Structures are given as structure tokens and as C-alpha cells.
Amino acid sequence: MSGGIGGSPGRAAAGKLRKVPLSNPGRRREVLGAVLALLAEVGYERLTMDLVAQRARASKATLYQRWPSKAQLVVDALAEHQPVITDEDRGSLPEDLRHLLMSWLASWTEHDRGLMIALLEGSRTDADLARLRRERLSRPVRQAAESALARADRRGEIPAGVDAELLLETPFALVLMHVLVLDEVPGRDLVDRIVEGAVAPLLRGSGPRPRGPEAWTPRR
Amino acid sequence: MSGGIGGSPGRAAAGKLRKVPLSNPGRRREVLGAVLALLAEVGYERLTMDLVAQRARASKATLYQRWPSKAQLVVDALAEHQPVITDEDRGSLPEDLRHLLMSWLASWTEHDRGLMIALLEGSRTDADLARLRRERLSRPVRQAAESALARADRRGEIPAGVDAELLLETPFALVLMHVLVLDEVPGRDLVDRIVEGAVAPLLRGSGPRPRGPEAWTPRR
Amino acid sequence: MSGGIGGSPGRAAAGKLRKVPLSNPGRRREVLGAVLALLAEVGYERLTMDLVAQRARASKATLYQRWPSKAQLVVDALAEHQPVITDEDRGSLPEDLRHLLMSWLASWTEHDRGLMIALLEGSRTDADLARLRRERLSRPVRQAAESALARADRRGEIPAGVDAELLLETPFALVLMHVLVLDEVPGRDLVDRIVEGAVAPLLRGSGPRPRGPEAWTPRR
Amino acid sequence: MSGGIGGSPGRAAAGKLRKVPLSNPGRRREVLGAVLALLAEVGYERLTMDLVAQRARASKATLYQRWPSKAQLVVDALAEHQPVITDEDRGSLPEDLRHLLMSWLASWTEHDRGLMIALLEGSRTDADLARLRRERLSRPVRQAAESALARADRRGEIPAGVDAELLLETPFALVLMHVLVLDEVPGRDLVDRIVEGAVAPLLRGSGPRPRGPEAWTPRR
DNA sequence: GATGAATGAGGGTTCATTCAT
DNA sequence: CATGAATGAACCCTCATTCAT
Missing domain, CATH: 1.10.10.60 (Homeodomain-like)
Structure with a gap:
């Protein structure tokens, strides 16, 4: 979601009191x-x-x-209010996704959490909003991510048997949950954790797995 | 979320028109x-x-x-309206999680998607609801999942370097997104895909990754 | 209190059923x-x-x-809803007060008793009404009366030792009581009695007082 | 008005929780x-x-x-809730009235102003309250005052031509106004002023009136 | 006889929407 | 065109009163 809410260079600055412009321009x-x-x-x-x-x-x-x-x-x-996502080739899928997610988050205004909820809320009443919800809430990131995925595949980064669908959805879902449910403002650290902890491992094919006892520590 | 909404074994059947002064029991x-x-x-x-x-x-x-x-x-x-989640030892973490998620989903009524949105919506206005949101929307599943995770660790299932936090959050976030954003009613198939495609791979340590070219196929 | 309640020269006569968007003038x-x-x-x-x-x-x-x-x-x-009181020089304080009271009463509508009670009632809840009560209920008459009193003093009508404060309050209080407690509609006769029986005597200085036995007769 | 509101020697002190006494006694x-x-x-x-x-x-x-x-x-x-007024022979009408008013005020609780307004308010809706208003609000004091007046007449204190009706009403009206309109809590000083400034003068018959120029000074 | 519980009929206030200028 | 003004339909909440225990 996003694009910029407040800035309206139409005439907000001007202190004209009434009868200003029509509705056409800005x-x-x-x-x-x-x-x-x-x-x-x-x-x-x-x-x-x-x-x-x-x-x-x-x-x-x-x-x-x-x-x-x-x-x-x-x-x-x-x-x-379109999200602005830039998909650039950073050389590897993890780096591409990291960049993708960061650019997505960067386009957020502080309002975006509220907007998401508003969209969920309004889409219950209004069919058009329901359609918008599906499109604006998931598709843009998905599309960008799919390009990155295609590149990765061309690079041979995707092991056999990987559920590419989930690969796409996971980072998005994790960010969404942190925002909607946990009320967090997602940032660089979350993105890094997601890319390294939930995306990258999927790209490593199966194999033996050595480990030590104290390997995991849930944070709370 | 959930527990059972509709059932009203109090006196709904009785067609008495007025003054049905029951209030205490059901x-x-x-x-x-x-x-x-x-x-x-x-x-x-x-x-x-x-x-x-x-x-x-x-x-x-x-x-x-x-x-x-x-x-x-x-x-x-x-x-x-508490979710009813049963955490049983099924022998391995993936199986434990599969069971966990299924029992969680099973406790849903058809209303639960709406309830989640209502909770998000209401929590914007009401502080008590905001607290509830965090507690009811994530904690129950988290807690059950943490038990399973502890068992898995005891079994030696968790490779070193795994972000256990994400391991817990991922299935939950994916279900949530499918429900909230995509309007799906999650079922056995989604759970299976999540467990096999997004959880199990995390449990395989790093290693070489063989693959073939046509490994991935995004669904849409 | 008063000024005129009923008159509605706006558009009451017109029988238009809806959308009578007058609001500014009357x-x-x-x-x-x-x-x-x-x-x-x-x-x-x-x-x-x-x-x-x-x-x-x-x-x-x-x-x-x-x-x-x-x-x-x-x-x-x-x-x-301001009371309309005219203070004219009628030559002597009693005549001035008589005129004052009559002009006060004349400005009453039939509603004024009810309004006084409403003001007392509402001023218990609303601070603005409490202020209004003191201002509208006593000040206007007081102010007019004080002018008359000043004239009287210039004329030399006020004997030494007279409590001028009470001189002002007494007629007002008597009218108020007749209205509020006794439910009367005050008129010329009450004003005359007040002026002659409760105001004028105060203006006579002390002195001997002859009397006969059957001088007083309480009315009830 | 008055008699005592709060004191309820029935069982208020006892901390019995429920099902206490019936309604008969106190x-x-x-x-x-x-x-x-x-x-x-x-x-x-x-x-x-x-x-x-x-x-x-x-x-x-x-x-x-x-x-x-x-x-x-x-x-x-x-x-x-009856006012408790004691009418004693204090030797002269002014002293009798002073005593009367003081005993009347003494019987007030802090609630009495509120009660007066409540009575005025309620009597608009309820006919019984309207009757009560006339009776409780004026009669008791009137009756006591009339006894005092009769004694005064017997003593020869009432000059010819005095409007005895006003003589009774004036102190009562003044107190009422101070309470209702001006929000004052009437006390000894007001009573003294009333007796000396508005009642006693009426008892002095007509006569010449000497005076000095700066005789009066309105208080505000 | 005392009570907990229930309710129809409002009471103040707000909202999306529509006229008339 | 843009606006000020108007409104029917709710919405949350309260009150005097009545049952059933």
C-alpha cells in the first residue's frame, strides 16, 4: 500500500478562503x-x-x-493509493527480496496500517473495496516478487521441490502480521530476519542436518 | 479464535413472547x-x-x-471466544505443527474471519479490544506452538542457526493472510502446504542443493 | 424577564411541507x-x-x-429573552418604582412564571444557565431601580438610616414570591400595594406612631 | 421547609447486607x-x-x-418534611419575627434550597406537589408569623394603615429571593437586616422625616 | 414481603444524503 | 459549479414501571 498521502501541491499552501479551484486539477x-x-x-x-x-x-x-x-x-x-515497489536485480533472490521488501516498506506512510484495516473493514460492506483489497493488498508485491523469482529461477537459485508460491507469500504474510496483529512498524531488521530466516533456508535444498542442542531460542 | 457461536441451548426453542427472565445460566x-x-x-x-x-x-x-x-x-x-487448540506429541515437529494448525482451524466457525476483522476494527477505538487483539489473535497459537517447539528441540529436530521465532510465526502469518486478505477458508490442503513447504525446509540444515530447471511454478 | 415569545413572522404561515431553508433572519x-x-x-x-x-x-x-x-x-x-424595563422620572421615588414595576410586569408574557422555574431548574445542571439566572432574574430590575434610587437621593427622598439595598430588593422579592410560590399573575393592584405598603413607609423617617386597635387585618 | 434529612436512626448504622427490615418502622x-x-x-x-x-x-x-x-x-x-418553627413571645414584634426567622432558618438543612427548586419543578407536573408547594413553602411561616402579629396587635405595636399582609410576606419573600435567585445561604445577618431595615420601619407610623444628604449607599 | 431481572418508550446526538441558492 | 442549510433514519443509552421468584 502507499504512495504518499499528505502532500498535495494543489493549493493547500495558499490560504485562499473559499470558492477556489474546481475539481479538475490537483x-x-x-x-x-x-x-x-x-x-x-x-x-x-x-x-x-x-x-x-x-x-x-x-x-x-x-x-x-x-x-x-x-x-x-x-x-x-x-x-x-498505489504502493511503489521497485524490483531491481541485485544478483541473488535473497538480495532481490530484501530490496523488494525494503522498497515496499519505504513507500509506506505512517498511515498504512490504518489504511489496511480500513480496507478490511470497508470491504465487508462494499464490493468494490473487496476487490481493491485483493488487488492492492497483495498483488503489487506479488507481481514484483514474481519477477524476482523468475530471475532467480533463471539463475538456478530455486531448488527442486520448493513451493514457490509459499516463497512469495511468506515474507508478505509475515510483514502483514507484524503490522496488523502486533502493531509493529516494520523496518530493516524485520526484513533482514525474514529474508535470512524464512526465505533463504527455503533455497537450500535438502541434505543432512548437523546441529547442537542449544540451537534455538524462542524470543519470548 | 473460536469455540462455538450459534448454539443457544437456553430457551431459544421456547416461543414465549415476553418476559423470559433467564439470565444466569446459558x-x-x-x-x-x-x-x-x-x-x-x-x-x-x-x-x-x-x-x-x-x-x-x-x-x-x-x-x-x-x-x-x-x-x-x-x-x-x-x-x-477462545480458540481451542490441542497440542499433542505426534513424534516430530512437522507433524506436531500440522496437528496444531488443524486443531486450530477446526475450532473456527464460519464467522472467524469476520471476527478477526471486527477485532482489528474495534481495537482502533477501544483499548480493551486492542489488548484482546494481541492476546487472542496470536498468543494462543503461539503458546501451543512453543510447546511443540520445545519438544522438537529436545528431540534434536532444530538445526543450529534456525530462527525459531520465525518458525512459529510463519504458519500463523500465512494462515492469517489467506484468511484476511485472500478471503479463503483455510483447510487441510493449505496446512499441508505450509508445513511441508514453509516449515519443514527450515528444519533441514544447510547443505548442498541439487536442482533441476523447471523446479518452480508460481500458481498465478 | 421577557420580550415576546410567540411572534414568528418568518414563514410559519406558509404551509410548505419540507425544505424551508430559512435560517438567517427571523x-x-x-x-x-x-x-x-x-x-x-x-x-x-x-x-x-x-x-x-x-x-x-x-x-x-x-x-x-x-x-x-x-x-x-x-x-x-x-x-x-430580555426583560424590557423603562425607568422614567415620575417625580418621586414611589411613583418611579410604581412605574418601574409596572413596566417590568408589562413585558411579561404569560410564560414568564414557567421560564423562571425553568431557569432555576436548569441552572442546577448548567453553569451558563446559573450565570443567566443571576443576571436576568435580578440584575435588570435592580439596575433600573438603582437609577431611580439615585434620583430619589438627589431629591432628598431617602431618610437617614434607610437600608437602600433592602429598598431595592423588597419589591422585587415580593413580586417573585407571588409569582413563584403563590402562582399569582401579578398586576397593578399588587404593585400598588407593594409601593404603598412596603416601600413608601420606609421613606418616612422614624417618628411617633399613633394607632388604633383594629388597624391590621391579615387576609387569610 | 425542613426538619432533617439525613439522620435515619432506623438501621443505617447496622451493616446488615440484605433482607433487613420491612417498611413499617423507621x-x-x-x-x-x-x-x-x-x-x-x-x-x-x-x-x-x-x-x-x-x-x-x-x-x-x-x-x-x-x-x-x-x-x-x-x-x-x-x-x-415539615419546617420546624417555634413562635415565642419575645416581647415585641421585631424580636418575635427575628426569632421566628432564625428558628425557621435553623431548621434548614443544607439541602433546602435544592428542595425548594425541586418543589417548584415538580409542581409543574404533579398536582399534589403543586398543593404542597403552596402549603409547605409559605403557610408554616405565615402561620407562625400571624400568631406573632396577633400578639403585636394586642400589644399595640401595629400602627394604623399598615398593610399587615405585606408585613408578613416581606421577610419571607426576601429570604426566599436570597436563597433561590442569589444562591445565598441566609444567616443571622440577613435576618437582622430584614427585621431592622424592612420590618421595623413599617411599624413606625407616618411622620416628618429629617435626613442628611449622604443617607443611602447601595451596596453594589 | 423483598428482590433481581426485564422491558417499551423515549432522549440527546450523529450521519449520509439532498435541496435551493 | 460550489456551497449553506435541511432532514429522515438511526444509534447509544436511560427511565419508570412490571414480572416472577
Whole structure:
């Protein structure tokens, strides 16, 4: 998820009081930015049109002129809010994934946890949001990851018998859980642990496994 | 999450129209069951006391006699709704985990996906729910899994260098993601894939990795 | 207290059923008039927003758009409802007071007794109303009376040793008691009795007092 | 008004938890005491049966067994709450009145201002309370005062032409106003001022009035 | 006779949406 | 076009009153 919420270089800086621009240029982005910020702060149900109008310095009637309902407004806002993921060839799959995850996280604003929940929440009521949820919440990372995976395969990094599907899902799921359930703000350290502890091992084929007794220590 | 929502062996069968002054025994369970069902269906914000009253065949005033607020009612309902996880020694960690996850999933009702979202949603507003979220959403499975992990360590199953923390989190996170984001109802097949594709490999120490070119095939 | 309650020269006559979006000019007065009438009829606690909405031909939501709460609505209504007292020089203090009291009473509507009780009632809950109570219930008359008193002093009407404070309070207190406790509608006759029987005597200095036995006759 | 609210020598001291005495002995007084205290604290409308039940350590159902409605319960409580006024011959009317007023005030509890308002408030809804208002709020003092007045007349203290009715009403009205409107707790000083400044002068017949210019000074 | 429990009817307040300017 | 104003339908919560034990 993400892309940038607050910044709206349309006219926010200007202190013009009323009757400013229409909805065509960057004004639209401004409104949608307000929606995103509010979604993140209060969620879908508690987001009111009054709140949006106030934050966006518009009147509710104006909002309704451009969007037919609260649901559509939210859908539009979330649809515009794309995660920015860069997939570069870093030489090996672990490094590619590390880069991928970091670039994904970097594109997050502080609002993204709230947005995820808002999306889950709203998608219960609104079918369009439900579709968005599947697309925005998993597909972008998946797609980037699949490119990396294809490269890895070409490089011969993928051992036989590896469940590539899980390979893709695992890092994503782990980040998601840390964010949604554990309320954490994921960072470099989590990404490193995931790449090294949960992805890299999958790339080592089967074989004998030596070990010592005190090998594992659950953290809590 | 889970335990059983629908069953209301109190007096639901009886068609008495008014004044069914049962409250002590299973009546409470009946009400909380209604709350859980509604939470799953409509979420936290859209859950209204009227809805609960109607579903539980009680009056709003009666509900407020027992619970001081909607928030507390929901907290009580979710707090009572414990996942039932049985941790048995099946001889090896993968088998233990397979059993663990299956018993966890088995305890789910059809509502559990909705309940998770409701919990995420409500925990934004209510501090008690936020605590519940962390406890009910991750701890139970974690605890059972840690026992299994300890056994595995005693058996010498855990290779040196394994991130045991991730070992615990991965299956849980994957199930969660499939449920929350992908809207799937997780079953035996997913569990098997997780255990074999994402857990077992971690238990194989490092080593050489033979492979063939067409090893991986992303499913979508 | 007072000023005029009923008159609603906005659009009451028009029988338009919905969407009568007047609010600026006399519409506000209309609403506050409804509030005053209801306060007088049912008091502060029993005044409901539904009642106001119905009487004012508005919706509750409209009321809440202009006033943040029932308390503020009532405060506004009472604050606007000023007693109209004219203080004229009638040549002597008794005549001045007679005129003062009559002008005060004349400004009353039939609601004023109810309003006083409502003010007492509401001021127990609302701090703003408590302030209003002291201001509207005693100050206006007091101020007018003090002017008259100053004139009287200039005229040399006030004997030494007179408690001027009580001179001011007595007529006011008597009227209040007749209204609040005895449920009377005060009129010319009460004012005359007060002026002649309780004010004028205070202006006569001490001196001998002749009398006959059957001088007094309590009325009840 | 008055008599004593809090003291309930029935069984309040005893810490018996439940199922204590019936309603016959001093239990009734205990309940009515609770009602009075609450009336004084929150007024008539905001007095709830739950509040009474809780304060009186009884159940609402028990209350309804003895009293048919909230209104009747309040009426009973207020009816029982008689002011205690002692009328003694102190030799002169001013001294008699001073004593009368002091004994009246002495019988007040701190609740009495609240009770007066509650009575005014409740009497708008309940006819019985309206009757009580007239009786309890004015008659007792009036009656005592009339005895004193009769004695004064026998002593020859009442000059011809004095409005004896006002003579009675004035002190009462002044105290009432100070309490209700000005929120004061009346004491010895107010009584003295009233007796000397507003009653005694009425007893001096007409006559010449010498004076000096700076005779009066309004206090505020 | 005393009580715990239950409830219909509101009461204040908010929200998505629609007019009229 | 953009807005200020209006509103029906809820929503959470409370109260006087009544049963059933």
C-alpha cells in the first residue's frame, strides 16, 4: 500500500478562503488525500463526509457532485493509493527480496496500517473495496516478487521441490502480521530476519542436518 | 479464535413472547453468541445494540443491565471466544505443527474471519479490544506452538542457526493472510502446504542443493 | 424577564411541507421562541429536542446544526429573552418604582412564571444557565431601580438610616414570591400595594406612631 | 421547609447486607430521607427510582410496593418534611419575627434550597406537589408569623394603615429571593437586616422625616 | 414481603444524503 | 459549479414501571 498521502501541491499552501479551484486539477488529489488520511486515522465506518469536507476544505455538496457516495469516494481514494515497489536485480533472490521488501516498506506512510484495516473493514460492506483489497493488498508485491523469482529461477537459485508460491507469500504474510496483529512498524531488521530466516533456508535444498542442542531460542 | 457461536441451548426453542427472565445460566452465552455472530457479519462499528437485542431476543435495556456499554459487551463476547487448540506429541515437529494448525482451524466457525476483522476494527477505538487483539489473535497459537517447539528441540529436530521465532510465526502469518486478505477458508490442503513447504525446509540444515530447471511454478 | 415569545413572522404561515431553508433572519427567533414557549410549559428537563423540532417545524438535525447541545440552545433562548424595563422620572421615588414595576410586569408574557422555574431548574445542571439566572432574574430590575434610587437621593427622598439595598430588593422579592410560590399573575393592584405598603413607609423617617386597635387585618 | 434529612436512626448504622427490615418502622423514614436528599441534589426530574433504591438500600420493586409512582413517593417525602418553627413571645414584634426567622432558618438543612427548586419543578407536573408547594413553602411561616402579629396587635405595636399582609410576606419573600435567585445561604445577618431595615420601619407610623444628604449607599 | 431481572418508550446526538441558492 | 442549510433514519443509552421468584 502507499504512495504518499499528505502532500498535495494543489493549493493547500495558499490560504485562499473559499470558492477556489474546481475539481479538475490537483484538487481531486487533495480531496482523496484527505480521505486517505482520515481512513487511516478513524477507519471506514467512522469516516464521515463532514470530516472529509472539513479536512479537504470543501463542502459536502461539492463532494457529492464528484462522487456518488461515501463508498465510491473511499474506493477512489484507495484505488489511487498505489504502493511503489521497485524490483531491481541485485544478483541473488535473497538480495532481490530484501530490496523488494525494503522498497515496499519505504513507500509506506505512517498511515498504512490504518489504511489496511480500513480496507478490511470497508470491504465487508462494499464490493468494490473487496476487490481493491485483493488487488492492492497483495498483488503489487506479488507481481514484483514474481519477477524476482523468475530471475532467480533463471539463475538456478530455486531448488527442486520448493513451493514457490509459499516463497512469495511468506515474507508478505509475515510483514502483514507484524503490522496488523502486533502493531509493529516494520523496518530493516524485520526484513533482514525474514529474508535470512524464512526465505533463504527455503533455497537450500535438502541434505543432512548437523546441529547442537542449544540451537534455538524462542524470543519470548 | 473460536469455540462455538450459534448454539443457544437456553430457551431459544421456547416461543414465549415476553418476559423470559433467564439470565444466569446459558442466557449469557446466548447473548454473547449473538454478539459474536453479528460482529462477524457486520463488524464492530455497524453492530448496533438494537441488532444484538433483536438477535438475542432481549431488550436493549436488558443488555445494558448486564453490560455497561456496547464496547464492554463486545469485549466480553470476544474474550469468551477462545480458540481451542490441542497440542499433542505426534513424534516430530512437522507433524506436531500440522496437528496444531488443524486443531486450530477446526475450532473456527464460519464467522472467524469476520471476527478477526471486527477485532482489528474495534481495537482502533477501544483499548480493551486492542489488548484482546494481541492476546487472542496470536498468543494462543503461539503458546501451543512453543510447546511443540520445545519438544522438537529436545528431540534434536532444530538445526543450529534456525530462527525459531520465525518458525512459529510463519504458519500463523500465512494462515492469517489467506484468511484476511485472500478471503479463503483455510483447510487441510493449505496446512499441508505450509508445513511441508514453509516449515519443514527450515528444519533441514544447510547443505548442498541439487536442482533441476523447471523446479518452480508460481500458481498465478 | 421577557420580550415576546410567540411572534414568528418568518414563514410559519406558509404551509410548505419540507425544505424551508430559512435560517438567517427571523427563523432563529422563531426557533428560540419555540424553545421559550416549551421551557415555560414543561420546564428544562422535560423539554426535548423532539418537542422543539416539532414546535419550530424543523428537524432535530437542523437544530443541532445551529446549536451544539440542548443546553446551549436553552441558554441562547433565555439569553435573548430580555426583560424590557423603562425607568422614567415620575417625580418621586414611589411613583418611579410604581412605574418601574409596572413596566417590568408589562413585558411579561404569560410564560414568564414557567421560564423562571425553568431557569432555576436548569441552572442546577448548567453553569451558563446559573450565570443567566443571576443576571436576568435580578440584575435588570435592580439596575433600573438603582437609577431611580439615585434620583430619589438627589431629591432628598431617602431618610437617614434607610437600608437602600433592602429598598431595592423588597419589591422585587415580593413580586417573585407571588409569582413563584403563590402562582399569582401579578398586576397593578399588587404593585400598588407593594409601593404603598412596603416601600413608601420606609421613606418616612422614624417618628411617633399613633394607632388604633383594629388597624391590621391579615387576609387569610 | 425542613426538619432533617439525613439522620435515619432506623438501621443505617447496622451493616446488615440484605433482607433487613420491612417498611413499617423507621425504614419508611429512611427511604423518604433518601428521596429528600436526592431531590435536593438533582431535582425532581433527574431523580430516578434507581437512585432512590440505591441510596435507600432497597430495590425498586420494594419501593413500588409501598408507593404507586415516583410522583407519590416524592409527594410523601416532601409532605413529611415539615419546617420546624417555634413562635415565642419575645416581647415585641421585631424580636418575635427575628426569632421566628432564625428558628425557621435553623431548621434548614443544607439541602433546602435544592428542595425548594425541586418543589417548584415538580409542581409543574404533579398536582399534589403543586398543593404542597403552596402549603409547605409559605403557610408554616405565615402561620407562625400571624400568631406573632396577633400578639403585636394586642400589644399595640401595629400602627394604623399598615398593610399587615405585606408585613408578613416581606421577610419571607426576601429570604426566599436570597436563597433561590442569589444562591445565598441566609444567616443571622440577613435576618437582622430584614427585621431592622424592612420590618421595623413599617411599624413606625407616618411622620416628618429629617435626613442628611449622604443617607443611602447601595451596596453594589 | 423483598428482590433481581426485564422491558417499551423515549432522549440527546450523529450521519449520509439532498435541496435551493 | 460550489456551497449553506435541511432532514429522515438511526444509534447509544436511560427511565419508570412490571414480572416472577
